[in-house]
Amino acid sequence: MPELPEVEIVARSLEEAVSGRLIEAAMLHREKLAPAFPPTQFSTRLKGRRIEYISRRGKHILIKLEGEVTLVVHLRMSGRFILLGADEENPAFTHAEFFFPDEQRLVFQDQRHFGYMNISDTGKVCELPEIAKLAPEPFSDAFSRAYLKNVLQHTRRPLKDLLLDQTKVCGLGNIYAAEAMFRSRLHPQKSSNMVSAVKAHRLHDAIRHVLSESIEAGLRSRLDPGNIENRYFNGSSNGGWLVYDREGRPCRICGTDIRRVKQSGRSSYFCPRCQRR
Numbered sequence: 001m002p003e004l005p006e007v008e009i010v011a012r013s014l015e016e017a018v019s020g021r022l023i024e025a026a027m028l029h030r031e032k033l034a035p036a037f038p039p040t041q042f043s044t045r046l047k048g049r050r051i052e053y054i055s056r057r058g059k060h061i062l063i064k065l066e067g068e069v070t071l072v073v074h075l076r077m078s079g080r081f082i083l084l085g086a087d088e089e090n091p092a093f094t095h096a097e098f099f100f101p102d103e104q105r106l107v108f109q110d111q112r113h114f115g116y117m118n119i120s121d122t123g124k125v126c127e128l129p130e131i132a133k134l135a136p137e138p139f140s141d142a143f144s145r146a147y148l149k150n151v152l153q154h155t156r157r158p159l160k161d162l163l164l165d166q167t168k169v170c171g172l173g174n175i176y177a178a179e180a181m182f183r184s185r186l187h188p189q190k191s192s193n194m195v196s197a198v199k200a201h202r203l204h205d206a207i208r209h210v211l212s213e214s215i216e217a218g219l220r221s222r223l224d225p226g227n228i229e230n231r232y233f234n235g236s237s238n239g240g241w242l243v244y245d246r247e248g249r250p251c252r253i254c255g256t257d258i259r260r261v262k263q264s265g266r267s268s269y270f271c272p273r274c275q276r277r
Contacts, residue, residue, distance in 0.1 A: 058131070134166055149195075178269045188263060
């Protein structure tokens with residue numbers, strides 16, 4: 001599932017590709033994509049509105065439209081946006097289309113059918129259940145060292161589980177949690193309340209570092225409107241990850257083999273020497 005950097009890259013790419021355009025028509029092909037709005041109502045709410053800007057909250061993309069309306073999008077496992085010309089056919093699993101006056105259209109494709117859309121009055125976006133429950137943004141002042149230390153000290157949950165809880169730490173998934181814990185030398189199974197103040201501060205800085213590093217790396221590549229997700233920073237293919245998906249390979253710091261354990265149904269990667277429990 002895309003994590004914060006990937007969603008941020010998609011939001012910025014969409015801002016570059018379609019901000020300022022008028023939605024001449026909108027079509028919802030899979031009703032469960034936007035369960036709160038039947039296809040006709042979905043189309044009516046969006047038709048004739050210009051895209052003012054595109055931003056992100058957690059792993060949600062927020063498409064702000066004229067008239068104080070916001071389209072909320074969660075990509076989930078396989079959702080992706082594609083900008084197509086008039087003569088280009090829709091790909092398989094096209095679940096929504098947004099048509100522009102120049103005959104181009106923005107298509108939302110989702111092979112695994114987990115994507116989600118909602119439409120809200122802009123002033124009430126923060127009241128949506130999926131948004132209201134989110135922790136502070138990792139780059140915001142609210143996500144301070146003191147905030148993170150306070151969250152950690154009030155639970156005995158394993159650190160990895162806590163970091164994936166979007167109500168406690170926003171935007172992290174399996175990859176960036178693993179990288180942040182490695183950089184701060186914390187074991188994924190360590191009880192959160194046992195993390196020292198020094199290491200909590202180190203973890204806070206590591207979270208911000210791995211997220212910003214990945215966003216910057218992804219945005220260095222050229223935008224391809226027909227393949228927006230190609231801008232993702234794919235560290236697993238270019239050798240950029242320090243521990244994630246490197247089971248059995250030597251730690252880049254000490255040379256010890258990286259290990260993998262199952263934790264809450266997911267793989268946790270760590271160096272047993274650098275990240276002692």
